[in-house]
Amino acid sequence: MRLGGRLAAAIEIIEEIQARHRPAADALREWGLSHRFAGAGDRAAIGNIVYDALRRRRSAAWLFGEETSRALAFGALLLEWGLVPDALEAQLVDDRFGPPALTAVERNAIAANGLDHAPGAVRGDCPDWCVEQLREAFDDEWIAEAGALASRPPLDLRVNPLRAKRERILQELSDTGALLSDLAPHGIRIAPIEGSGRHPNVQAEPAYRKGWFEIQDEGSQLAAELAGARPGMQVLDYCAGAGGKTLALSAAMENSGQIFAHDSEKQRLAPIFERLKRSESRNVQVMARHDELQSLAGRMDLVLVDAPCSGSGTWRRRPDAKWRLTPRQLEVRLAEQSDILDLASAYVRPGGRLAYITCSVFAQENHHQIEAFLSRHPQFSAIDHEGLWDTRFPGHAARARIDAAKGILLSPLRSGTDGFFFSMLHKAG
Numbered sequence: 001m002r003l004g005g006r007l008a009a010a011i012e013i014i015e016e017i018q019a020r021h022r023p024a025a026d027a028l029r030e031w032g033l034s035h036r037f038a039g040a041g042d043r044a045a046i047g048n049i050v051y052d053a054l055r056r057r058r059s060a061a062w063l064f065g066e067e068t069s070r071a072l073a074f075g076a077l078l079l080e081w082g083l084v085p086d087a088l089e090a091q092l093v094d095d096r097f098g099p100p101a102l103t104a105v106e107r108n109a110i111a112a113n114g115l116d117h118a119p120g121a122v123r124g125d126c127p128d129w130c131v132e133q134l135r136e137a138f139d140d141e142w143i144a145e146a147g148a149l150a151s152r153p154p155l156d157l158r159v160n161p162l163r164a165k166r167e168r169i170l171q172e173l174s175d176t177g178a179l180l181s182d183l184a185p186h187g188i189r190i191a192p193i194e195g196s197g198r199h200p201n202v203q204a205e206p207a208y209r210k211g212w213f214e215i216q217d218e219g220s221q222l223a224a225e226l227a228g229a230r231p232g233m234q235v236l237d238y239c240a241g242a243g244g245k246t247l248a249l250s251a252a253m254e255n256s257g258q259i260f261a262h263d264s265e266k267q268r269l270a271p272i273f274e275r276l277k278r279s280e281s282r283n284v285q286v287m288a289r290h291d292e293l294q295s296l297a298g299r300m301d302l303v304l305v306d307a308p309c310s311g312s313g314t315w316r317r318r319p320d321a322k323w324r325l326t327p328r329q330l331e332v333r334l335a336e337q338s339d340i341l342d343l344a345s346a347y348v349r350p351g352g353r354l355a356y357i358t359c360s361v362f363a364q365e366n367h368h369q370i371e372a373f374l375s376r377h378p379q380f381s382a383i384d385h386e387g388l389w390d391t392r393f394p395g396h397a398a399r400a401r402i403d404a405a406k407g408i409l410l411s412p413l414r415s416g417t418d419g420f421f422f423s424m425l426h427k428a429g
């Protein structure tokens, strides 16, 4: 397929996502199934246009003066693919599968509607109702941070130190442009893709099959690292899900001590069994039923709450979620987070620690939750987060926003990661 055919397909898929509120990944998969002639390169390029259009939705709509699927898809190419209208036009000439060329009206709109004077929420490509949240998190850097959350993400890997050395994996992936991560001690990064490219299918690598590395955003790796799990500890991973953090904790504990992996949704835990086997993690007991946790009350050295959240820190990877999120859903998450913190804190032993993590950048889900929890539970106090960051990542004070008494906020612009919040609370002994 030439660019025109790919663009037409992207317009059709964006239409489907917008009209039927479908997750982008589902709409793309379905399109692929009903257009089997499209090769892997075509699918990747179409996926890139769709995801770029969702990331830059407001900027594209601003440029064209309307929020049609066509405006979003053309906007993606103009804003993210480095194409100017004439170059785009040249690629569409004589492509009978492409959409109609830019009209004079569209060209005039693009020329007139520069983004420099657009409102902040347009330049930051975020919903209006999120502005207050972003401003509170990032002060006068909020537009730049929101913009960074609307950019393409890198592909991050975490090497499993139980099975392999990072340098060895780097060698195995030498043809992918992989580099050592800036901060995460076991991390490897493959830079964001450009244009119509696609990331290598690292899951097909023998090293992946052998459990030598996992796919995990560097922010998630840093959060697990900050939790400070050590050999011999008793740890409860209260919201373990598919086990991304569990695996990192298990490796940090060198397979000694015990991790209890729980999640209220059994089906979320399903992938953990195969992942544990592949990574040769042998110190994890999966506990799907809540009543199984009873005997752990007041006994854990560390309880990890990787809480359900708005996911606002992951908008680079899931831009459709940015537009689906509503204030009502945020309210529901806030109530869940507070309930989970109360329940999970009961498992911390005197003198033990409670680590709270979200993949959100919203202060309501982060700093405010910690403040409220501490006022409900006076036996807990926040550790010194500046000290914690400095001990783990010396010389990198500028790479995170740290509120010494509440927690550490990671973000694409400062940390080069997804947005994550980490807070560590100590229970009086």
Ligand SMILES: C[S@@+](CC[C@H](N)C(=O)[O-])C[C@H]1O[C@@H](n2cnc3c(N)ncnc32)[C@H](O)[C@@H]1O
Pocket (backbone or CB within 6 Å): 238, 239, 240, 241, 242, 243, 244, 245, 246, 262, 263, 264, 265, 268, 306, 307, 308, 309, 336, 340
């Ligand atoms: C952010 S995800 C966890 C991701 C996982 N820790 C990882 O690193 O891959 C949050 C998880 O919390 C779980 N959850 C939601 N409510 C819960 C509750 N009341 N108790 C325990 N887990 C809960 C969800 O099912 C979801 O899997």
